[in-house]
Amino acid sequence: MQCKFVPSVCSYCGTGCGVLFEVIDGNIVSTLPMKTHPVNQGKLCIKGWNLHEHVNSELRLKQPLVKTFGRFIKAGWDEAIQVAADRFREIVDRHGPDSVGVLVSAKVTNEENYLAQKFARAVLGTNNVDHCARL
Amino acid sequence: MKARVKRWLEEGIVDLFLGYKMVMGHPLPYSFTKADLDAVDEMVDGPARYSLEKVATHIAQAKPEIKIGMLARDCNQRALNVLTIWNQLKPAQVQTVTVNCCPSNLKDHGDCSYLDPERPGPVKQATGIDNTLRPEDLEQMAAPERFSRWMAEFQKCIKCYGCRNICPVCFCKECSLEHGDLIGRGSLPPEVPIFHLVRATHMAGRCIDCGLCEDACPVDIPLRLLYRKVNEIVKTVFDYETGSSADQSPFSMIGDKVTLTPKPMEAAKLAN
Numbered sequence: 135m136q137c138k139f140v141p142s143v144c145s146y147c148g149t150g151c152g153v154l155f156e157v158i159d160g161n162i163v164s165t166l167p168m169k170t171h172p173v174n175q176g177k178l179c180i181k182g183w184n185l186h187e188h189v190n191s192e193l194r195l196k197q198p199l200v201k202t203f204g205r206f207i208k209a210g211w212d213e214a215i216q217v218a219a220d221r222f223r224e225i226v227d228r229h230g231p232d233s234v235g236v237l238v239s240a241k242v243t244n245e246e247n248y249l250a251q252k253f254a255r256a257v258l259g260t261n262n263v264d265h266c267a268r269l
Numbered sequence: 270m271k272a273r274v275k276r277w278l279e280e281g282i283v284d285l286f287l288g289y290k291m292v293m294g295h296p297l298p299y300s301f302t303k304a305d306l307d308a309v310d311e312m313v314d315g316p317a318r319y320s321l322e323k324v325a326t327h328i329a330q331a332k333p334e335i336k337i338g339m340l341a342r343d344c345n346q347r348a349l350n351v352l353t354i355w356n357q358l359k360p361a362q363v364q365t366v367t368v369n370c371c372p373s374n375l376k377d378h379g380d381c382s383y384l385d386p387e388r389p390g391p392v393k394q395a396t397g398i399d400n401t402l403r404p405e406d407l408e409q410m411a412a413p414e415r416f417s418r419w420m421a422e423f424q425k426c427i428k429c430y431g432c433r434n435i436c437p438v439c440f441c442k443e444c445s446l447e448h449g450d451l452i453g454r455g456s457l458p459p460e461v462p463i464f465h466l467v468r469a470t471h472m473a474g475r476c477i478d479c480g481l482c483e484d485a486c487p488v489d490i491p492l493r494l495l496y497r498k499v500n501e502i503v504k505t506v507f508d509y510e511t512g513s514s515a516d517q518s519p520f521s522m523i524g525d526k527v528t529l530t531p532k533p534m535e536a537a538k539l540a541n
Contacts, residue, residue, distance in 0.1 A: 169295075176484055178431060
């Protein structure tokens with residue numbers, strides 16, 4: 135039996151509320167607002183209160199899916215990346231780099247977000263980069 | 270206190286002890302175990318309050334055989350009584366170490382986040398309700414004014430469900446607040462005042478006046494005051510002080526022999 139309380143920062147928006155995950159036997163069972171955190175002072179919005187639900191969600195993607203004839207088919211990483219790269223190449227060649235944009239996420243790390251914008255600017259050649267936490 | 274916790278862990282009186290420890294400058298709840306007795310030296314008992322008894326119910330659900338020790342202020346103790354009445358915890362599962370909390374006539378020093386309540390700002394004074402009022406103070410006000418002030422408070426609601434999520438005595442798997450037939454879905458603010466009144470009626474005979482809901486409310490609705498009024502009615506009608514003991518409550522009769530004597534209906538009329 136292991137019970138841990140893990141302090142963290144809410145990843146839904148740019149406010150940066152302090153949250154506390156209640157972890158019992160390796161499962162996050164609940165999210166609590168951190169009472170003494172200077173940003174949220176023990177309060178949270180509905181998204182913050184439900185942070186643990188997306189971690190435990192059954193709907194999370196576990197492997198790449200490629201849309202083929204309107205349906206998502208399970209695929210390997212190599213195949214999925216190749217399909218994405220071919221389509222990007224096709225669209226950028228025909229309509230120019232500003233015809234695509236990259237939306238990054240608060241649910242990945244800072245470094246991954248950095249890589250994503252680098253990919254948009256240096257590889258695709260567009261400044262169309264945005265982020266869900268830019269509230 | 271620390272010596273007692275250590276002894277309990279060493280002797281196996283409890284398998285884990287829920288208390289507080291400073292982590293990265295914040296007093297956070299911490300589960301102390303026999304494997305790491307030295308951590309007990311760093312245990313603190315304030316100033317932040319978390320619902321440790323709610324954590325205890327989660328642990329009891331995962332592993333019913335675990336014996337839980339817990340740091341308990343008066344409000345934690347009342348919550349444990351209510352959770353026992355509602356079969357969420359068995360008295361044998363939880364041992365408590367009592368710590369200082371709200372000041373009273375008997376003790377002048379307390380450690381609780383409620384010692385210095387915030388004073389209401391000008392807008393709240395003009396249109397809302399001062400959270401520090403008592404139900405009887407509020408009743409001095411004329412009914413229409415009281416109604417408009419309560420509605421002004423309820424309309425601020427951002428439907429975060431924080432009051433329910435943090436509540437130590439809210440444990441239902443299915444919640445009326447999320448039931449589409451009772452409360453309309455998909456609107457903000459939620460349907461007022463029904464959203465708050467549904468919760469208020471469910472707090473009758475359950476609310477232990479810990480004030481965590483009000484603490485967690487991002488828009489500062491005087492929830493504690495609302496539930497105090499509800500429990501005042503419970504007190505008048507049933508002569509029942511919520512959380513004062515783990516004996517049967519007038520609201521939980523299922524499965525046990527009813528030993529309560531009904532009070533005359535005059536009392537009920539008075540309460541209305």
